[in-house]
Structure formats: structure tokens, C-alpha cells
Amino acid sequence: MQTLRLTAEQVETAAEILRRGGLLGIPTETVYGLGANGLDAGAVGRIFAAKGRPQDNPLILHIPSADWLERYCEDIPPSAYALAERFWPGPLTMILRHKPIVPDAVTAGLDTVGMRCPAHPVCRAIIAAAGVPVAAPSGNTSGRPSPTNMADMLEDMDGKIDGIVDGGPCAVGVESTIIDLTCVPPRLLRPGGITLEQLREVLGEVAVDPAVTRLMGEGEKPRAPGMKYRHYAPKAPVTVVQGAPAAAARYIQDHMAPGDGVICFDEYAGLFDGHPLEQLGPSTDVPEQARRVFDALRWFDGTDVQQIWAQCPEAAGIGLAVANRLNKAAGFHIVQAE
Incomplete structure (x- = not known):
């Protein structure tokens, strides 16, 4: 299969790929997504095949505006519209009860579905032109770091999908926040571009699912993408070092082996001369760290580092999302620097 490279102006060509059941790489403000017609079970099934994604890992439906919610969801609480008014278009996914029109291929057999209105104007224009909700996980091979530009997505998907739209680099850099509105209190299932603190400003009490800070067990069923499986991982094993930045840098210096790779804050790059290194940004600039974290993880696959x-x-804040992605990339192999 030849993968078409489309510009941001080729909205109708992109929409036609979706309408006919094809797979399309779409830019969002978070990461690039692998999209298909969310009402076409066969097309959705091809997402799983292209990614090598486990079938019990549900997908998110992307819509161009909040007034599409009632087409696909029922028992919508007022809190959903309050969140939409504050954060949509934007990096927030809401878990809601779905109508029968949504196929099981999207929901992994759950009675709920994740709904999101992305902020990227090209993405919303494509969805509106296609006239269907777009089911879209991140556009990487399952388990690898998510792509934040077209080139990274093509590295995994060239020849496997019908087309990809170049919308430039992603502004947020980590996937959307996922909040479950079918339980009381609402539950944060995945941290992302909308912070836990921002959610609590609108909702009041918000619980945090244990899967945010640990691996799910074998018998646990994920209610949203990114909860159960090791994600975002480069080929080499990752160890996350938590603690004050200076202490964490010293710990890495003391414990690393020759040739090990390092992901560090800009201020500490000079401590690791001679080691393959990716900088996350300044220790005080967490939004920049969010934009860089997947690029940093992905870069090491072009090296021969062992660790x-x-x-x-x-x-x-958004540091919870960055920490979550690093911890998942490490399989929650975390050490604490004193």
C-alpha cells in the first residue's frame, strides 16, 4: 500500500479516505492519531491490525463539536457540558455511556466510550467534512512512543495506511486527559494536557485511578486507552529516577554504566558527556518537557544503548502526565533519589 502524504489544505481528500473505510494519519494538538470511521467496525478493526494493538484496549471517538455528543452517547451528565464549555476543543476525553450505534470494535465491548473534540483545526475540519466520528488511537506501533510529527508516524505506519495529513508538530505532546463521568466522584483514568487541578476547578472532587501510578493486573479490564499495557517504550529498558532534579542527576551519575543513555533536564546535560543524551527542557518548564518526552524516548531506538x-x-500539573508516560515507558521501574 502506498501512503499518501497530504497537506493541511487537502481536507476533502482526507475525508474521503475516512468515508470509504481507509486509515488516515491525523494531526491533533496532543499526538498524531491513526484514524478510521468510528461507525465502521471493519475500518476500526484495521486500526488494531496496523498498530498490533490488543483488542481489549478501547479507542476514543473524535468529534468536531460538543453538539455531536448526543448522536453517540446517552445519559450525558451536566458535568460533560460544563467540561466541554471550559476545555473543548482541547486535550480532554470524557468517558460516557454510548448508544448502540457505536460498534464494539471501538469500545472493546464496554458500555462506555471515550469522546473528544480536538483543538487542531485541520483535524476538526477533516472530521466535519467526513461527517462521521473518527476512532483514533496514537499513530505508533503498539507499545512504542507516540508520534508528535508526521515523520515519526511514517516511521511506524508508512505502507500500512492510506494517507497521512501533515499538520505540523504537536503543540501539547502527550495524549489527552481521560476523565470517567459515569462514576461518582468522576475518576481520572489518564493524565494529559488538561491537569487534575483544572478538572477539580470544574468538577470538585475527582478521584485518581490506581492505574495512573501502577501497572494494571492481568485480570483488570481497561476502561480507557493507555491503562493496561506497557506503553511509550523504546527498545532499551528505562529506569525513571524521581526526586529533586540535582539529586536525581547525581543518582544517575553514580549508577549508570558506560554507554548508557540519559534523558535529563537541560541544566544537567553537562554531567553526562560521552553518553547518548536527550534533553527534556529546563527543569522548571514542564509544558516543554511534555512536548519533548516522546521524541526523547523515540530517539534512542536509533542508538545501541542497553539502558x-x-x-x-x-x-x-502537567508534570503528572509526563511522569505517567515516563513511568509507563519504564514499566514502572522507578527509583527514588535521596
């Missing part, structure tokens, strides 16, 4: 050490921001 990667990663500094980690404090788990507050």
Missing part, C-alpha cells in the same frame, strides 16, 4: 536513565518532573 536508559530518565529524570522525572514532580507529579503536579
